[in-house]
Amino acid sequence: xxxxxxxxxxxxVAKVSGKxxxxxxxxxxxxxxxVPLHASVASARLISIDYSAALKxxxxxxxxxxxxxxxxxxxxxxIKDYPTLVNRRIRTTGDVLALVVAxxxxxxxxxxxxxxxxxxxxxxxxxxxxxxxxxxxxINPEHGSNVCNYHCVRTGDIESGEQEAxxxxxxxFNTSRIEHAYLEPESALCYQRPDGVMxxxxxxxxxxxxxRFVASTLGFKLSDxxxxxxxxxxxxxxxxxxxxxxxxxxxxxAYLTGKPVKITYSREMSLRESYKRHPYKLxxxxxxxxxxxxxxxxxxxxADSGAYxxxxxxxxxxxxxxxxxxxxxxxxxxxxxxxxxxxxxxGAFRGFGSPQVNFxxxxxxxxxxxxxxxxxxxxxxxxxxxxxxxxITGQVLDTxxxxxxxxxxxxxxxxxxxxxxxxxxxxxxxKDEWYGIGYAISYRGMSLGAEGTDFNSAIINxxxxxxxxxxxxxxxxxxxxxxxxxxxxxxxxxxxxxxxRYRFPSTSNIPDGGTTVASRGTLLGGGATVNAAKxxxxxxxxxxxxxxKLSGCRYEQGSVLDSTGKVVADYFSAIxxxxxxxxxxxxxxxxxxxxxxxxxxxxxGNAYFTWVYGCxxxxxxxxAKTGQITLLNIVAAHDLGKAIxxxxxxxxxxxxxxxxxxxxxxxxxxxxxxxxxxxxYHNYRVLRSTxxxxxxxxxxxxxxxxxxxxxxxxxxxxxxxxxxxIANALYRATxxxxxxxxxxxxxxxxxxxxxx
Amino acid sequence: MITNVNGKEYLLTEADLDKKLSTWLREDLGLxxxxxxxxxxxxxxxxxxxxxxxVRSCKLFLKDVADKHILTIxxxxxxxxxxxxxxxxxxxxxxxxxxxxxxxxxxxxYAFLLENPNPTREQARAAIKGNICRCTGYQQFIDAIMxxxxxxxxxxxxx
Numbered sequence: 036x037x038x039x040x041x042x043x044x045x046x047x048v049a050k051v052s053g054k055x056x057x058x059x060x061x062x063x064x065x066x067x068x069x070v071p072l073h074a075s076v077a078s079a080r081l082i083s084i085d086y087s088a089a090l091k092x093x094x095x096x097x098x099x100x101x102x103x104x105x106x107x108x109x110x111x112x113x114i115k116d117y118p119t120l121v122n123r124r125i126r127t128t129g130d131v132l133a134l135v136v137a138x139x140x141x142x143x144x145x146x147x148x149x150x151x152x153x154x155x156x157x158x159x160x161x162x163x164x165x166x167x168x169x170x171x172x173x174i175n176p177e178h179g180s181n182v183c184n185y186h187c188v189r190t191g192d193i194e195s196g197e198q199e200a201x202x203x204x205x206x207x208f209n210t211s212r213i214e215h216a217y218l219e220p221e222s223a224l225c226y227q228r229p230d231g232v233m234x235x236x237x238x239x240x241x242x243x244x245x246x247r248f249v250a251s252t253l254g255f256k257l258s259d260x261x262x263x264x265x266x267x268x269x270x271x272x273x274x275x276x277x278x279x280x281x282x283x284x285x286x287x288x289a290y291l292t293g294k295p296v297k298i299t300y301s302r303e304m305s306l307r308e309s310y311k312r313h314p315y316k317l318x319x320x321x322x323x324x325x326x327x328x329x330x331x332x333x334x335x336x337x338a339d340s341g342a343y344x345x346x347x348x349x350x351x352x353x354x355x356x357x358x359x360x361x362x363x364x365x366x367x368x369x370x371x372x373x374x375x376x377x378x379x380x381x382g383a384f385r386g387f388g389s390p391q392v393n394f395x396x397x398x399x400x401x402x403x404x405x406x407x408x409x410x411x412x413x414x415x416x417x418x419x420x421x422x423x424x425x426x427i428t429g430q431v432l433d434t435x436x437x438x439x440x441x442x443x444x445x446x447x448x449x450x451x452x453x454x455x456x457x458x459x460x461x462x463x464x465x466k467d468e469w470y471g472i473g474y475a476i477s478y479r480g481m482s483l484g485a486e487g488t489d490f491n492s493a494i495i496n497x498x499x500x501x502x503x504x505x506x507x508x509x510x511x512x513x514x515x516x517x518x519x520x521x522x523x524x525x526x527x528x529x530x531x532x533x534x535x536r537y538r539f540p541s542t543s544n545i546p547d548g549g550t551t552v553a554s555r556g557t558l559l560g561g562g563a564t565v566n567a568a569k570x571x572x573x574x575x576x577x578x579x580x581x582x583x584k585l586s587g588c589r590y591e592q593g594s595v596l597d598s599t600g601k602v603v604a605d606y607f608s609a610i611x612x613x614x615x616x617x618x619x620x621x622x623x624x625x626x627x628x629x630x631x632x633x634x635x636x637x638x639x640g641n642a643y644f645t646w647v648y649g650c651x652x653x654x655x656x657x658x659a660k661t662g663q664i665t666l667l668n669i670v671a672a673h674d675l676g677k678a679i680x681x682x683x684x685x686x687x688x689x690x691x692x693x694x695x696x697x698x699x700x701x702x703x704x705x706x707x708x709x710x711x712x713x714x715x716y717h718n719y720r721v722l723r724s725t726x727x728x729x730x731x732x733x734x735x736x737x738x739x740x741x742x743x744x745x746x747x748x749x750x751x752x753x754x755x756x757x758x759x760x761i762a763n764a765l766y767r768a769t770x771x772x773x774x775x776x777x778x779x780x781x782x783x784x785x786x787x788x789x790x791x
Numbered sequence: 792m793i794t795n796v797n798g799k800e801y802l803l804t805e806a807d808l809d810k811k812l813s814t815w816l817r818e819d820l821g822l823x824x825x826x827x828x829x830x831x832x833x834x835x836x837x838x839x840x841x842x843x844x845x846v847r848s849c850k851l852f853l854k855d856v857a858d859k860h861i862l863t864i865x866x867x868x869x870x871x872x873x874x875x876x877x878x879x880x881x882x883x884x885x886x887x888x889x890x891x892x893x894x895x896x897x898x899x900x901y902a903f904l905l906e907n908p909n910p911t912r913e914q915a916r917a918a919i920k921g922n923i924c925r926c927t928g929y930q931q932f933i934d935a936i937m938x939x940x941x942x943x944x945x946x947x948x949x950x
Contacts, residue, residue, distance in 0.1 A: 038884055038931070038934035038937070038938065039883065039884055039885045039931070039934065040883050040884065040938065041883060042882065042883055042884060042885030042886075043882075044882075044885075044887065046887075046890065047881075047882040047887050048874065048882065049890075050887050050890030050893050051874065051878040051881045051882055051887060051890075051893055051894075051897060052824070052864065052865070052868040052874065052878060053822075053823070053824020053825075053863070053864030053865050053868065053894045054824070054865075054868075055890050056823065057823075057826070057891065059823075059827070060817075060823035215925075216925055217889070217891075217925060218826070218828045218834065218836055218889065218891040218892050218923065218924070218925055219826070219828065219889070219891045220828075266889070266890060266891075267889060268826070268828075268889050268890070268891030269888075269889040269891060269925050269926060270889075271925070301830060302828070302829045302830065302831075512889070513888040513889025513890065513891075513926055514888060514926075515888065682884070682885025682931070683885060683888075685885060685930075685931065686885055686886075686888055686926070686927050686928075686931060688928075689927060689928030689929070689930045689931065690888065690925075690926045690927050690928045691928075692928055693927075693928030693929065694925070694928075715829050715831050715833060716828075716829045716831075716833040716834050716923060717829075717831065717833050721923055721925060723920050723921075723923065723929075724916050724917075724919045724920050724922075724929040724932070724933070725916060725917055725920045727928060727929060727930075729912070729930065730928060730930055
């Protein structure tokens with residue numbers, strides 16, 4: 036793709052000039068600072084907290100513990116199991132026991148070591164398989180089991196399917212626990228206004244979830260908490276629970292002290308406490324017919340939820356629906372468990388349960404093809420979902436264009452896969468450097484699916500001078516969602532983007548439209564914007580008709596036309612006519628996603644209202660002695676429905692591929708008794724510019740009839756298949772399959788063992 | 792001692808000398824365009840220029856910058872409401888997402904282009920190695936640096 040030279044986004048100038056203010060950039064008069072005291076052990080009964088010495092430090096204002104919480108101590112998005120401050124039981128070393136409030140952050144930090152915590156250790160469980168045993172002690176006794184949640188799919192008959200199979204292959208895969216590593220650590224600034232409303236400024240991607248956390252902690256009504264969001268320095272799914280908890284704690288301190296209170300996490304605090312991507316163990320057994328058809332898949336997945344539930348049931352549900360990858364399989368038996376342990380907890384992370392499955396299935400597919408002596412691409416084409424296919428959960432894919440083959444053929448042709456495949460080294464002992472090429476494909480259910488209610492709203496409020504205030508229930512995570520909404524509104528209204536301002540977002544402005552996750556921003560918020568624009572256009576026509584005593588007019592591209600097609604009012608005159616006739620060009624538009632369905636017992640249903648399709652291919656080389664892996668090329672094609680803001684779309688491609696490559700190759704949050712051993716960027720390796728090759732982004736645009744704007748999501752699809760594409764390339768380079776992430780250390784270990 | 796920030800001189804007292812440069816810029820001068828991502832000199836978000844060299848302000852103390860010229864992102868931005876060619880190129884290439892690494896990335900790119908006005912893409916890629924970005928995959932930064940190298944040279948010719 037050629038570089039862009041005319042990209043646009045509404046916040047670009049503020050961000051590039053350093054004017055954009057993130058939460059920690061704000062100060063308020065009389066502002067205090069709070070810092071958390073984290074637990075030193077992963078499992079214990081809390082006996083007492085003595086903070087008398089900390090209170091004596093000059094500048095320390097207060098120390099708060101769970102007993103100071105006026106509302107609920109525990110909260111959570113699905114299961115209310117997360118203590119904002121621990122009152123009785125320590126379940127993980129990310130637990131916060133106390134908050135020190137002081138005049139400066141430095142003073143607050145200096146008082147932390149003076150707090151004496153008395154506790155009695157309880158045996159801890161760090162391995163999900165151990166935690167699942169019937170006699171294992173319960174981590175959250177209120178839940179009644181260490182199995183946080185369970186999902187299944189039962190399709191066809193697994194036993195007869197396996198009997199029918201000519202070949203059965205079995206393989207276990209393990210994926211990494213990884214850190215979002217957003218550049219901006221968690222930050223919150225709260226103060227209680229004179230009208231009693233607790234105002235929250237913070238770095239979070241779900242302001243409405245934050246509002247629920249804050250209201251629950253303080254015992255406030257939702258209308259008495261106003262969350263205002265300022266630019267967020269990265270989220271990737273990671274700024275939900277932990278970000279909300281940091282806001283709830285800052286709000287607690289602000290409520291109790293009567294002063295504005297800021298909490299800004301250090302990178303070390305963020306890494307210790309914030310949730311990670313779920314590591315999975317995936318045990319697959321696949322039955323194959325000699326003619327190349329997949330006849331059965333039996334799979335058991337175990338996801339480590341850590342000490343708390345967070346959104347584990349939703350993450351693992353996506354893995355369940357997509358457990359066979361983008362292939363049709365007549366007989367499926369799938370069991371997925373989210374399991375409590377005393378490890379740092381896990382939750383939403385860009386990809387949300389699909390990167391784990393794709394890492395496994397896209398390798399397994401190639402292993403299956405090889406076992407049958409078939410070409411991996413032909414094998415994929417034979418088994419992949421096509422127009423009108425029925426998915427493993429019984430959903431017929433006939434409501435949109437099924438473009439999986441289009442995406443795959445596009446990428447294979449762009450990268451010249453068939454020719455380059457011949458150059459692969461397969462660990463040739465005569466060579467110092469090995470070459471490999473590989474790819475992976477996927478489908479992905481768009482938005483939340485049967486995880487939750489799926490709607491969004493938009494308000495278009497046209498001012499007397501024709502300028503427009505636009506807002507939606509979608510949050511700017513940095514991806515450019517506000518710009519996408521503005522572009523959609525501008526196109527619908529036929530006016531320049533310069534006339535449209537995205538209103539400063541607040542939870543008190545607009546109904547809760549759910550979280551900006553699941554690649555749903557453009558689809559849902561864009562849909563609501565289109566619908567609001569339709570209504571406001573009707574209002575404008577009404578205003579003009581009232582002013583000119585006409586009927587049968589219509590709005591077209593920024594003008595109002597009479598029934599003969601003659602322009603009777605330009606945009607600005609039309610708006611003036613509206614106001615003069617007391618017909619206000621204001622609209623509230625809603626997009627309600629088409630209904631989905633799910634049966635928990637059989638794992639059947641129309642899981643998602645539409646799907647996206649994609650393919651990525653990777654070329655790499657390996658130093659046969661050192662194991663150094665160099666990425667040479669990555670090509671991606673994804674169907675995104677319709678490109679709204681091409682330069683921002685390209686950014687989603689490149690960023691997703693980079694994060695996916697890091698996930699495959701290097702990233703891993705290792706734990707020591709449940710605590711991350713990484714503490715900052717020096718010992719948590721995210722990819723740098725020189726780790727990446729030039730990448731190619733190809734947009735496939737099959738406008739989606741289920742989406743009012745025609746657009747679908749792209750944030751997550753771009754991340755979810757880079758790792759298996761690398762794994763497949765690595766296999767063709769080295770001749771060895773690696774089933775566990777991260778791949779780079781696996782390769783190093785393999786070469787070390789191989790050397791005499 | 793005196794230090795110059797964005798063209799303005801500041802008298803440093805004895806008590807200031809042990810302050811971190813990043814903290815002083817953000818808290819004392821209100822120049823919050825300098826971001827703190829790691830606070831240990833690894834991520835590059837706090838990059839500023841000291842005598843035209845890109846450095847990490849979280850690793851320096853005020854005593855290290857006595858009598859030197861510091862340029863922050865606010866200082867690079869022209870006062871007339873326009874953007875510096877490097878900033879303009881970042882906007883036009885679509886190199887901005889969450890924006891948290893952006894000031895450091897822009898300043899690193901600017902310092903690099905001062906040294907190497909006519910780079911290759913490979914050199915541009917290597918130049919931003921010290922700055923972590925979690926959003927963009929870096930590719931549009933390289934696009935921006937290449938565009939800026941052209942526009943900066945045009946500007947020099949015009950001058």
